[in-house]
Amino acid sequence: MRITASNAAAAGQLVAATTTAALLRCLFHKGVLAPHDIREIYEAALLLLEEQQGAAPEHSATFIAAREIIEDGLKD
Numbered sequence: 493m494r495i496t497a498s499n500a501a502a503a504g505q506l507v508a509a510t511t512t513a514a515l516l517r518c519l520f521h522k523g524v525l526a527p528h529d530i531r532e533i534y535e536a537a538l539l540l541l542e543e544q545q546g547a548a549p550e551h552s553a554t555f556i557a558a559r560e561i562i563e564d565g566l567k568d
Contacts, residue, residue: 534562 495503516533519525538559545555 531566534566538562538566 516525516530520527520530541555541559541562545552548555
């Protein structure tokens with residue numbers, strides 16, 4: 493399988509996202525984080541996305557998709 497720069501970037505982002513989710517889950521189960529702490533983290537992530545989106549308008553669809561995923565998680 494030939495790994496392109498695009499595939500490598502997507503893989504890196506997927507690793508980062510799943511590692512972050514696993515870390516939050518682990519910290520929650522160990523009692524280090526409460527549900528409101530996790531919510532606060534994801535709300536801060538939304539704010540960061542909004543701040544970064546203005547600097548990269550050519551990737552607006554990616555930012556919109558990321559925001560929708562985080563917002564779906566906040567509904568729980």
